[in-house]
Amino acid sequence: MRRLARALVAAAVLTGLVSAPAAAGQSSQVRGQLADGTPYLFVQPQRWNGTVIVGLDFAADGLADPLTARLVDRGIAVGGTTRTVTGWNITQAIDNQAEALARFEEAAGPARWAIASGQSMGGFVSAGAAQVHPEVFDAAVPFCGGLGGAVGQWNQKLDTVFALKTLLFPGSDLPVTGIPADVAGAQQAWIDALVRAQATPEGRARIALAGAIGQLPEWGLAPDGSETPVPRTVQERQEGTYLALAGGPLPYVGQAMSSRRQIEQLAGGNPSWNTGVDYARQLGGDPAVRELYRRAGFDLSADLARLAAAPRIAADPTAVDYLREGIVFDGALRIPVLTVSGTGDQISTVAQQQSYGAVVRSAGHASLLRQTYVETAGHCTFTTGEQETALEVMLSRLRTGHWPSTSPRVMGGRYLPFTPPVFNRPFTAAASPAR
Numbered sequence: 001m002r003r004l005a006r007a008l009v010a011a012a013v014l015t016g017l018v019s020a021p022a023a024a025g026q027s028s029q030v031r032g033q034l035a036d037g038t039p040y041l042f043v044q045p046q047r048w049n050g051t052v053i054v055g056l057d058f059a060a061d062g063l064a065d066p067l068t069a070r071l072v073d074r075g076i077a078v079g080g081t082t083r084t085v086t087g088w089n090i091t092q093a094i095d096n097q098a099e100a101l102a103r104f105e106e107a108a109g110p111a112r113w114a115i116a117s118g119q120s121m122g123g124f125v126s127a128g129a130a131q132v133h134p135e136v137f138d139a140a141v142p143f144c145g146g147l148g149g150a151v152g153q154w155n156q157k158l159d160t161v162f163a164l165k166t167l168l169f170p171g172s173d174l175p176v177t178g179i180p181a182d183v184a185g186a187q188q189a190w191i192d193a194l195v196r197a198q199a200t201p202e203g204r205a206r207i208a209l210a211g212a213i214g215q216l217p218e219w220g221l222a223p224d225g226s227e228t229p230v231p232r233t234v235q236e237r238q239e240g241t242y243l244a245l246a247g248g249p250l251p252y253v254g255q256a257m258s259s260r261r262q263i264e265q266l267a268g269g270n271p272s273w274n275t276g277v278d279y280a281r282q283l284g285g286d287p288a289v290r291e292l293y294r295r296a297g298f299d300l301s302a303d304l305a306r307l308a309a310a311p312r313i314a315a316d317p318t319a320v321d322y323l324r325e326g327i328v329f330d331g332a333l334r335i336p337v338l339t340v341s342g343t344g345d346q347i348s349t350v351a352q353q354q355s356y357g358a359v360v361r362s363a364g365h366a367s368l369l370r371q372t373y374v375e376t377a378g379h380c381t382f383t384t385g386e387q388e389t390a391l392e393v394m395l396s397r398l399r400t401g402h403w404p405s406t407s408p409r410v411m412g413g414r415y416l417p418f419t420p421p422v423f424n425r426p427f428t429a430a431a432s433p434a435r
Contacts, residue, residue, distance in 0.1 A: 027072050030107045031059070034081065036092060040100040042079025042108075043068060049075035050112030051395065054101050054129075054137070056083055056093060056122035066384045071391070077111070079104055083121060088263045090150060090326030093121070094128040098136045113398050117141040117391065119380040120348065124150075127337065127356070128327040134334035139394050143340045143387065144380040148352030150323040151271060152427035154263065156349065157256045158272040158313065159425065160214025160245075163279065164253075166310045167206045167303055168197050177270040177313060179261035186261075187254040194246040194253065201296035204238050205289070209303060211241035212286045213279050215351040215424055219344035221248030221378040228377060234288045240377075244346035250379050252346045263323070269316030271323045279307045282424045329356055329428055331363030336397050338370045338406070340390045343418055344377030355423035370406045373418035386413045 030042040041059035042052070053071065055062070058080030062068055068078050081100050086093040101114055116126035116137045123145025130140035146153040161176045174193060175186055197203030211218070219231055220243025231240040245252045264270060283289065283304070293300040337360075341353045353371055360369045370393070374386055389411050396404045408415040 030079065030104050032103060034096055034099050034103070036085055036096070038081050038085040038096050038100075040079065040081045040096075040103060042077055042100075042104045043072055044077045044104075044108050045072045045075045047075050048077055048108065051075075051115070052077040052079065052101065052104060052111045052113070053115050053117050053391065054097050054104075055080035055116070055118035056097070056125045057081075057118060060084070067387050070384060070388055077104070077108065080118070080122075088121075088150075088259065088266055088326070090125065090128060090323075093125045094132050094327065097125060097129045098133045101136060113138045113395070115139045115141060115391070115394060115398075117143065118145075119143040119382075120145065123147075123339075123348070124327075127329065127339075130333065130335055130337050131327065131329065137335060139335050139398055140337045141340065141390055141394050142337070143382060143390070144342060144345055144348045145339070146348045146352055147329065147339065147356035148349075148423055148425070149329050149355075149427055150263075150326050151320060151328065152355060152423065152425050153348075153352055154260065154272045154323070155274070155425040155427065156214055156352070156423075157252075157260070158274055159277065159279070159282065160210050160216065161253065161256050162274055162310075162313065163210035163213050163307060164194075164207070164245075166307055167210065168203060169193055175257070177260065177264070177272065179257050179264060181261075183258050183261050186257045187251075190253045190257065191246045191251060194242065198242050198246075201292075202298050204242070205292040205296040205298055205300075206303065207242050207245065208238045208289045208292050209283065209300070211245065212289050213282045213424075215349050215421060216241055216244045216252060217344040217346055217349065217377070218244075218288070219377045220244035220346060221381075223247050225249045225378075227381070230375070234291050237288050238292055240344070244344070248346075248378055250347060255347055264319070267316075267319035267322035269319035270313070271315055271319035273313055273315035273320075275312045275314055277312070277425075280304045329359050331359035331361070331365060331428070333360055333363070333365040333368040336368045336370075336394065336403075338372065338390055338394050338397075340372050340374065340382065340386070341420075342374050342376040342378065342381060343416070344375075345379050347379040350418070350420040351423040354420040355426045355428070358423075358426070359428045370403055372406055372408075372411065372415055373420075375414045375416045383413060386415070389413060389415075
């Protein structure tokens with residue numbers, strides 16, 4: 001039925017495909033533009049086995065990805081679109097995956113298995129494609145996607161930045177929402193402020209508190225992008241939180257400025273809120289935060305009271321509706337999904353994966369979902385082998401109709417047993433809190 005649906009979609013799309021031979025005659029390329037102007041590109045092996053992987057960002061840099069060569073050598077076609085036109089227009093980005101697949105099948109013939117997969121926003125979009133287009137795709141493998149959904153993940157980011165400003169930089173012009181056009185300036189101002197705060201005991205304690213409230217990892221990349229050792233001590237864990245916020249090539253606070261600016265422009269306002277949020281509850285009994293406050297000689301209860309008394313931020317309802325229309329995960333899976341997440345991912349936090357798993361289980365479709373974790377710091381820092389292993393698991397699931405083992409011992413690499421914390425700011429089709 002899915003192959004028939006894809007064939008019907010392929011027959012209906014606009015023409016204008018270009019098929020070009022690739023190097024050494026081992027594969028060919030299918031490329032063109034979708035109806036909205038988004039580029040698409042696919043690499044089809046000379047001896048194609050009928051499997052195709054479709055992702056959000058392939059047409060931007062997929063040809064240079066070592067994973068592409070590995071998959072094409074195995075007879076698997078790989079391709080997809082870019083985010084250059086859609087950006088945070090998630091609805092269109094999801095639909096574009098289905099349209100791009102149709103263009104490929106018009107040129108190459110019907111696929112036996114079509115798998116939606118991608119990283120970061122691409123992981124988010126591939127999970128969305130599984131929900132919105134199960135008649136088109138046979139499976140999805142989202143890597144490091146923000147699976148708390150757009151509304152939930154941006155509420156989570158609001159919590160972190162709000163707590164930092166309230167406790168460390170009250171009265172400053174550091175933006176939380178309403179990000180100015182000078183995004184680079186806002187990013188640098190925040191990073192400079194965090195550098196100064198990290199130099200003092202009270203600053204370190206409050207950075208740890210904000211990170212715990214926002215469920216950031218306590219593990220980050222060094223400024224040069226290299227991976228730091230897995231943190232063990234309280235001091236190392238606080239340093240990890242700071243690096244997640246302000247270190248590495250994609251600091252949390254930098255993305256909290258750049259992507260929020262783009263979202264606010266598209267949505268016509270602020271889609272995030274913290275009205276009614278209890279930050280003491282979100283913190284829980286985090287022992288590392290309490291120890292850092294003890295060392296600094298500061299009163300944690302007083303800071304939590306400051307957060308509780310601080311004026312809250314309300315959302316613009318139309319902006320919330322914009323993100324809601326992008327995708328709210330309802331858990332009603334009809335095709336198998338395998339998620340892969342890094343335990344030290346500062347952008348797509350592991351707590352968001354818990355939210356996705358919870359909604360799938362609540363909808364009664366746990367048998368269609370497997371969630372896996374890789375011990376790595378930074379955003380989407382998987383090895384080629386770790387990605388290929390996940391895709392092979394899904395291919396086995398499609399071939400046999402049953403899940404193979406997804407235990408870390410079997411999957412190898414840096415896969416590990418892991419239980420994520422409960423997501424503090426769930427926003428799902430079943431439970432969408434008032435704003």
